[in-house]
Amino acid sequence: MAGTVVFDLDGTLADTSGDLLAAANACFRARGLGDLLHPQDDALIAFHGGRAMLRAGYGRMPGDHLLPPGAEDEDFARLLDHYGAAIAVHTRLYPGVEDALDRLAADGHILTVCTNKPEALAEALLRELGIRDRFGAMIGADTLPVRKPDPRPYQAAVEQAGGTVTRSFLVGDTETDRKTAAAAGVPVALVSFGPEGEAISRLAPEALLAHFDDLPALARDWLD
Incomplete structure (x- = not known):
């Protein structure tokens, strides 16, 4: 058998870390935060999933920046859209x-x-x-x-x-x-x-x- x-x-x-991190950074840039995750240094975070990347980035926001209610769910949907559109650029x-x-x-x-x-x-x-x-x-x-x-x-x-x-x-x-x-x-x-x-x-x-x-x-x- x-x-x-x-x-x-x-x-x-x-x-797949490069394309995943790029998708997360696109979400942060949309909020005027710039690229909060590093393409190499944060590779391990990428393999824990989209929400893990978003939360890691949120933890690096300037102290005076507040996210609106529902921001994570909104950004997660946006992340999936960005990732699906560029899924094998760096992978x-x-x-x-x-x-x-x-x-x-x-x-x-x-x-x-x-x-x-x-x-x-x-x-x-x-x-x-x-x-x-x-x-x-x-x-x-x-x-x-x-x-x-x-x-x-x-x-x-x-x-x-x-x-x-x-x-x-x-x-x-x-x-x-x-x-x-x-x-x-x-x-x-x-x-x-x-x-x-x-x-x-x-x-x-x-x-x-x-x-x-x-x-x-x-x-x-x-x-x-």
């Missing part, structure tokens, strides 16, 4: 992704995506990056009524791709992915080439992934 490899998207398959796949996907498929593994990015944006990004057809399914933040770390999106990503949860594992980059894997009762490999680097080992994943070149061998160990 084929095994299934489930991928997170942002910070795992692709470095790049991490080194070795496409070769690893090819090797996993050649080994007979099922590939699928489970992300907390809104489904339409995730679909658009995967198409822009030229890898959507590599995955048997794609579950986004709003595909189901719940999102990671609830295990149900993970389970849906596996089952819709034709796999079984008991013969699957997750590749991710955050504590949310660690918790998702634990809730689903599967192992997780966390990448150590993201903004946290080797410090991600603090989450005690079953494996650290230093480069995508190492993933096919890990899949053989865990799924064969």
